[in-house]
Amino acid sequence: MKQVRIGRSTLKGSRLAFGCWRIAGTWEGRKVTAKAREAGLKAILTAHEAGYTLFDHADIYCEGVSEELFGLALKQSKALKKSAVIATKCGIRIPVGNEPYRYDFSADYIIQSCEKSLQRMDVDCVDIYQLHRPDWLMDPDEVAKAFTTLKKAGKVRHFGVSNFRPSQVSLLQSALKDPLLVNQVELSLLQLTPFEDGTLDQCQEHKITPMAWSPLAGGFLGNGKSAVLPSQEKYKPTKIRRRLDAMARELGASRAAVALAWLMRHPSGIIPIVGSTKSERIRELAGADELQLTHEQWYTLLTSALKEDLP
Numbered sequence: 001m002k003q004v005r006i007g008r009s010t011l012k013g014s015r016l017a018f019g020c021w022r023i024a025g026t027w028e029g030r031k032v033t034a035k036a037r038e039a040g041l042k043a044i045l046t047a048h049e050a051g052y053t054l055f056d057h058a059d060i061y062c063e064g065v066s067e068e069l070f071g072l073a074l075k076q077s078k079a080l081k082k083s084a085v086i087a088t089k090c091g092i093r094i095p096v097g098n099e100p101y102r103y104d105f106s107a108d109y110i111i112q113s114c115e116k117s118l119q120r121m122d123v124d125c126v127d128i129y130q131l132h133r134p135d136w137l138m139d140p141d142e143v144a145k146a147f148t149t150l151k152k153a154g155k156v157r158h159f160g161v162s163n164f165r166p167s168q169v170s171l172l173q174s175a176l177k178d179p180l181l182v183n184q185v186e187l188s189l190l191q192l193t194p195f196e197d198g199t200l201d202q203c204q205e206h207k208i209t210p211m212a213w214s215p216l217a218g219g220f221l222g223n224g225k226s227a228v229l230p231s232q233e234k235y236k237p238t239k240i241r242r243r244l245d246a247m248a249r250e251l252g253a254s255r256a257a258v259a260l261a262w263l264m265r266h267p268s269g270i271i272p273i274v275g276s277t278k279s280e281r282i283r284e285l286a287g288a289d290e291l292q293l294t295h296e297q298w299y300t301l302l303t304s305a306l307k308e309d310l311p
């Protein structure tokens with residue numbers, strides 16, 4: 001797979017990232033069986049063999065089990081350890097007792113969360129540390145303090161954000177010395193908001209790499225959804241799937257690969273995060289970067305995805 005520069009840095013990662021959210025087959029750590037751990041480990045190693053070098057995590061994925069499995073995979077494969085570009089996230093607090101579900105960008109919480117992720121993966125440093133969802137009480141100076149502490153301690157190489165609106169990116173960036181490398185947002189033919197709200201414009205202008213989560217809308221643009229977020233339940237894929245199928249036949253590719261190629265055609269350099277747990281799909285989608293859609297093909301899919309005709 002091609003390697004690309006990430007954000008304004010010399011760091012390079014695979015053209016498609018591999019996402020570790022679903023690898024343990026459940027969201028709850030205590031429900032992970034030995035068989036599921038084995039399957040998760042296999043998914044990571046398959047992704048590595050298929051050429052993915054950029055791996056996306058979060059502290060909350062399967063309540064830490066996804067990061068633990070990645071740590072095991074790093075022990076099993078020296079080649080993975082050498083090539084892996086590790087991205088993980090913090091900032092969402094899973095409630096204990098009567099606590100509310102909340103986001104927390106306090107310096108102590110960011111630093112502690114990072115140290116726990118390092119322990120789970122048994123690594124000294126992560127390549128990209130991302131803030132998962134904007135904390136409504138974000139104080140950019142406090143975040144900057146946490147970032148400086150982590151960087152000085154050699155625990156993080158670069159920082160990024162996720163699900164930030166352009167104004168929130170600008171606000172945080174104004175307090176930071178180093179450029180934010182990525183903004184990870186939901187982006188697919190069934191979720192076009194980042195094209196319309198300035199997110200991709202900002203990424204292009206400031207060379208922030210947009211990473212697309214749920215690039216197949218949780219499976220709607222592949223062979224069907226498995227578990228999706230509540231906000232994705234309402235997606236109506238019939239029309240766009242028909243159009244993707246026709247183009248897939250034309251190009252001799254799969255519907256899912258065409259949906260990913262559509263994202264990669266955008267000049268902002270979108271990196272789709274592949275979320276499949278199935279070996280054949282992980283391997284097949286690694287080839288999506290070979291597909292080059294024409295301007296006309298790109299608009300054919302866009303106009304099928306839009307709710308209204310272009311003016």
Ligand SMILES: NC(=O)c1ccc[n+]([C@@H]2O[C@H](COP(=O)([O-])OP(=O)(O)OC[C@H]3O[C@@H](n4cnc5c(N)ncnc54)[C@H](OP(=O)(O)O)[C@@H]3O)[C@@H](O)[C@H]2O)c1
Binds near residue numbers: 273
């Ligand atoms: N920053 C955030 O807030 C955020 C939120 C959500 C996700 N993420 C990141 O984004 C990654 C990807 O998200 P996602 O898992 O929702 O991505 P996705 O690619 O949209 O969906 C993957 C799901 O689609 C299913 N699927 C059905 N047909 C498929 C096909 N032909 N090819 C591939 N998958 C197919 C997969 O099932 P099988 O496993 O059976 O193939 C899997 O359950 C996550 O792993 C995580 O790293 C970030």
